[in-house]
Amino acid sequence: MIADSLRNWLVDSDPALHWQVERDLLGEPATVWEATRARVATEGFGARLLALQDPDGQWAGGAFFPANFDGATAVGQPWTATTWSLNSLREWGVDAAVLRARRTVELLDTNSRWEYENLPYWGGEVDCCINAWTVANGVWLGADVDGIVEWFLDHQLPDGGWNCEWVEGSTRSSFHSTLNSLKGLLEYDAAVGGTERTRAVRRIGEEYLLERKLLYTLSTGRRVGEWVGQFCYPFRWRYSALNAVDYFRRASLLDGTAPDPRLEEAIGAIRSARRSDGSWLQARPHPGEVWFETDVSEGEPSKWLTLIGTRVLTWWDDYYR
Numbered sequence: 001m002i003a004d005s006l007r008n009w010l011v012d013s014d015p016a017l018h019w020q021v022e023r024d025l026l027g028e029p030a031t032v033w034e035a036t037r038a039r040v041a042t043e044g045f046g047a048r049l050l051a052l053q054d055p056d057g058q059w060a061g062g063a064f065f066p067a068n069f070d071g072a073t074a075v076g077q078p079w080t081a082t083t084w085s086l087n088s089l090r091e092w093g094v095d096a097a098v099l100r101a102r103r104t105v106e107l108l109d110t111n112s113r114w115e116y117e118n119l120p121y122w123g124g125e126v127d128c129c130i131n132a133w134t135v136a137n138g139v140w141l142g143a144d145v146d147g148i149v150e151w152f153l154d155h156q157l158p159d160g161g162w163n164c165e166w167v168e169g170s171t172r173s174s175f176h177s178t179l180n181s182l183k184g185l186l187e188y189d190a191a192v193g194g195t196e197r198t199r200a201v202r203r204i205g206e207e208y209l210l211e212r213k214l215l216y217t218l219s220t221g222r223r224v225g226e227w228v229g230q231f232c233y234p235f236r237w238r239y240s241a242l243n244a245v246d247y248f249r250r251a252s253l254l255d256g257t258a259p260d261p262r263l264e265e266a267i268g269a270i271r272s273a274r275r276s277d278g279s280w281l282q283a284r285p286h287p288g289e290v291w292f293e294t295d296v297s298e299g300e301p302s303k304w305l306t307l308i309g310t311r312v313l314t315w316w317d318d319y320y321r
Contacts, residue, residue: 005277006279009303010307011026014045014294016040019033019034020033024307024311025310037095046089048291050094052085057082057110057111058108058111058112059082062112063083065081066081075287076289078288078289080290082108082112086137087133087137090137090140096141105138121134123147124151126167128155128166128177128180131151133180135149135152136187139191140187140191145188149198153197161173161174161178161205161209162205165177175212175224175244176237179209182205185202189202214241214262214263214265215241215265228241229273231282231283231305232302233294233302234286241266242280242305242308242312244266245312246312249315259316273309274309274313278310279301279302279305280305280306281299282298282300282301282305
């Protein structure tokens with residue numbers, strides 16, 4: 001149960017957030033939250049972003065970066081190109097049928113190429129995080145991304161995780177890359193049921209993070225970085241305890257398993273960041289160009305973080321209290 005004041009504050013929100021509050025926090029029947037979710041494509045954030053799609057199926061004229069992006073002069077990573085826009089629409093709950101009606105898969109197959117070696121969009125490239133988002137968006141929209149899934153199975157590092165810098169010779173996994181890779185594989189398993197091998201590989205990747213209690217390096221026992229406890233929405237590519245525990249919540253619900261006890265310290269970090277009114281404050285958002293703002297500025301109470309933080313603590317407490 002959440003306080004009436006917190007409930008009213010969260011419900012007074014964009015449909016992209018509102019339907020998740022109804023489903024995950026308020027326990028509304030499916031008929032209620034599905035009706036709210038259906039509004040995402042026609043109101044608020046979802047409708048605004050859909051209206052920005054280019055006739056060729058892309059956003060901002062590029063796959064991962066906007067067309068004519070100049071990294072030498074930009075302040076931060078721009079978040080307007082196709083992959084980031086699809087990530088947002090998927091995470092907000094836009095019905096894939098809306099994008100299919102626009103022939104998005106076919107148009108991207110014809111018109112979109114990765115900035116890395118001009119590779120075709122639905123074939124992926126060499127970056128773990130980019131490939132993970134392409135898998136997630138592909139299974140959502142009905143694209144054939146089986147080849148990228150196989151790529152993940154073949155590129156898992158000996159320590160159990162992944163690292164986007166493997167192509168530069170790195171043999172040690174990254175918290176960021178491993179979490180994003182797991183999220184892509186989870187979307188695949190959820191959408192198509194997965195295979196014995198995808199599920200096994202996902203378990204190994206999860207064990208990489210669980211061995212480290214989602215927070216620490218094995219070599220020193222110290223926090224892997226200050227960013228572990230810095231929560232901001234949107235998550236983008238960055239790892240945090242909140243981002244990771246929300247993944248493990250989804251995996252637990254899909255797999256029908258109890259929360260792993262090794263999550264306890266990460267849960268504690270999330271709980272300690274909660275304010276007395278039940279909200280979480282926005283940390284410094286990722287710099288870079290956006291189409292429009294979807295959350296508050298640094299230091300302000302975030303409805304998105306409060307949704308995510310509340311649902312992971314509720315999931316945990318349902319088992320262990």
